[in-house]
Amino acid sequence: MASGVSDAKANTRLNWYSEFSEPTLEALFQRTMQTHHACQLRYALWSAAGLFLAFSLADYALLGMGEAYGWLLVMRVAVALSCVALAMATLKRPALAQRPLPVNVICLLCLTGLMTTIPLRPDQIGIHLASMIFASMVLYLFVPNRFPWILAWNAYLASGVVTAMLIWSSLAPELMFTGLLLMGFVNMLGSLTLTRLDRLQRNQFASLLEEREINRQLHREIEERRLLEERLRHMATTDELTGIANRRHFFELANRELSRALRERTPLAMCMVDIDHFKRLNDRYGHATGDRVLAAVADCCQSVLRDTDIIGRYGGEEFVLAFPNANLHTAASIGERLREKVTQLTLPDIDDLGPLSVTVGISRVEAHEVELDGALLRADQALYAGKTRGRNRVVVADPQVSLLTDVKVSAGH
Ligand SMILES: Nc1nc2c(ncn2[C@@H]2O[C@H](COP(=O)(O)OP(=O)(O)OP(=O)(O)O)[C@@H](O)[C@H]2O)c(=O)[nH]1
Known part of the structure; x- marks a missing residue:
């Protein structure tokens, strides 16, 4: 029993981005989590669609009916519809939630959409920073994407927002520094939280597998013992040559x-x-x-x-x-x-x-x-x-x- 269990333990080592080093075990984990990931992604997508549409009211209040508002509205509706489309698709095919392509296309659309609000409303720096921090946390906590991708999207978000602000808003250097510091903290906190969650989930999964293996071996041993007892009882009561009672x-x-x-x-x-x-x-x-x-x-x-x-x-x-x-x-x-x-x-x-x-x-x-x-x-x-x-x-x-x-x-x- 010990060797089977220690084999199982050896396979449960995690790599630097908190996934199982053993690809088949990681694939098994992903398969097990598929429904949960699909559900988590749907919540994130519905929320993103709702937020994007809701902010069009704020846009109207700030910009009034005009060309800038029109472009913003088109962008917001396009992003919201894409989110809804993927959310509906994951209802039919939960596996989509774990495919890099659809999830990353949505990330690209949402983040780019978020960034396009900067040139259209360059004076709303506080709102832009708050939205970016919120988007960053959502990326870390609610989008079931692989860790390297999440890091990449956060880097895209941070560099995009900073670049857009440098170009379109006249941000004071000390405010820019505060913004960068804030982004650094958010990313550090997000990374730590996500790796900790990933590790916890995988460790739990590994313990479950180990427990199952122990149970399987225990069942095998009980069955072997039962057969042995049956054989012994048979030998103790039966005449070997004739098969009748001794x-x-x-x-x-x-x-x-x-x-x-x-x-x-x-x-x-x-x-x-x-x-x-x-x-x-x-x-x-x-x-x-x-x-x-x-x-x-x-x-x-x-x-x-x-x-x-x-x-x-x-x-x-x-x-x-x-x-x-x-x-x-x-x-x-x-x-x-x-x-x-x-x-x-x-x-x-x-x-x-x-x-x-x-x-x-x-x-x-x-x-x-x-x-x-x-x-x-x-x-x-x-x-x-x-x-x-x-x-x-x-x-x-x-x-x-x-x-x-x-x-x-x-x-x-
Ligand atoms: N092949 C075999 N022979 C056995 C076994 N147990 C006893 N015998 C033999 O059974 C024979 C019994 O012989 P006897 O007691 O003289 O009886 P018998 O030849 O059947 O004569 P009667 O009972 O008077 O008709 C002996 O030759 C034993 O060796 C066994 O398990 N296998």
Whole structure:
């Protein structure tokens, strides 16, 4: 995690004009800020259009209806219309707010328009200086332009206003000096404020990216841990070879069923299944084939069970099953179905496997029993009886009649 985050940090260095040094990161930042920049530019444009038009009233008051006023009015309307046009365009295409060309054309129009008022009203020095300071602050604070461009436009504004005043207004040297000092202060303050704002925004953006990266990595680690836990749980509860419950897990599930059976006074039958002559099969075909047969028999057993029945590997080639809500008769019929199915079992690529069979022992948990041991022992005894009676059969242990009864006597082999 540390390396990903430190990589992200290394990419967030800022250059002298407070943009990310990494171009792709700067592009991402610009994309993220696009709507905000477009909105900010629109406010600036609407305000500029309004101010330009509003000042035509002041022009009229000062100049009266005449040629100078006419020219001023034309200039003001032209600038205001350009501002409105760009503002409308950014509504449809917010990306325009970050394009140098449209923003700089508007800057040129507004600033030049502002300067043209000087020769037309050369005696209004105070108003010109105030307008210039106001325009300069607007450039720094409200026009979403890149810092070098903003510096360039301020330089244009300052030099233009000074030149115009030198040419058209008879400004006293000390007033000119005060004006220049004022412009210097405004530009210094504007630059500092803008770089500080830019840095703050980008640092916040970088922190957000870093936080997102940490979150992503955390999610990945949580997911990996969840998968690992799932695998461990699976390994702790499942027999690797056959995929059914291992002995410990089987008894956890079977004991839960026993508690339910005792609580609800419902029957619970137990069943032991053992593959016949498995040693012979192992000796003849090898352990690998023996393993495949074990897995196939486990699958076969599972396929005849009801949803509520439980199966586990007891050990070696022996399986243990629990049939909730099943009396001896039901359990015997499931056992018989299982035995029958195993006799039809084949392995796809082994033709001469010979007949497979299992012997099944069945018992039930008696009313007075609170543990599975007794029923398991009786199922095991029934299984043993089945083996001695010739295998490939289902034998039921019924303690009430002290009998081990074959469900159906099948030919042993
Ligand atoms: N391939 C394989 N064989 C196993 C595994 N576990 C136990 N066995 C073998 O299963 C065989 C069990 O043999 P026995 O207990 O004599 O029983 P059997 O040959 O099936 O004879 P009956 O049960 O009397 O019909 C032994 O040869 C064990 O080595 C296993 O996981 N894989």
